[in-house]
Amino acid sequence: MNGKPIVHVVDDDADFRKSVSRLLHLSGFETAQYASAGQLLEQFDPDAPGCVLLDLDMPQLNGLQLQARLTELDAPLPIVFLTGRGTIPASVRAIKAGAEDFLCKPITKQQLIEAVERAIARNQKAREVRAKADEFHARFESLTPREKQVYERVITGKLNKQIAYELSTTERTIKAHRHNVMAKFQARSVLELVWMSERVTTLNSPQTGPSASTL
Secondary structure (H helix, E strand, O other): OOOEEEEEEEHHHHHHHHHHHHHHHHHEEEEEEEOOOOHHHHOOOOOOOOEEEEEOOOOOOHHHHHHHHHHOOOOOOOEEEEOOOOOHHHOOOOOOOOOOEEEOOOOOHHHHHHHHHHHHHHHHHHHHHHHHHHHHHHHHOOOOOOHHHHHHOOOOOOOOHHHHHHOOOHHHHHHHHHHHHHHOOOOHHHHHHHHHHHHHHOOOOOOOOOOOOOO
């Protein structure tokens, strides 16, 4: 989680963009300004923490189209729409596509700050989940092919003798593999190993072995 969160303000109205950025800055947020959706796509770092404060109606690439583009790029920045020409269909579409909030101008300072805080908090949580998932999959990939076979059976509750029978080897050998699996995952018990497996999320990483569900 390196770096202070940045609020990316995207609006083709220069005066509004500057005034909102100034308000956010005075409230303790780091901001970056973009006059168009294309400018954001060219300049921002999707791996840095923060959120996007996005206008709906902009030339060339509008807010909803930018939202779709960011989804395609797997950019995990929550979006808060802030527009003066919002419609119910547009707001429904934005929220269904994962927007954090959909605000219509004019709004109060408190409404804006609260929406941005929620978006940044969600981004922080998502980054924590991704870090945990990456760590889990790194540990899984450190297993040997045989250890992966043992792992898959251990998390289903099978005993050493059952695993040994299925893999046509000795119970002693399975015990050794099982010990290696537990050590590489830094799991103190089978229950903890199962918990780690069930809690981790694969995000967009290929599911090469471990069962996973979203946090």
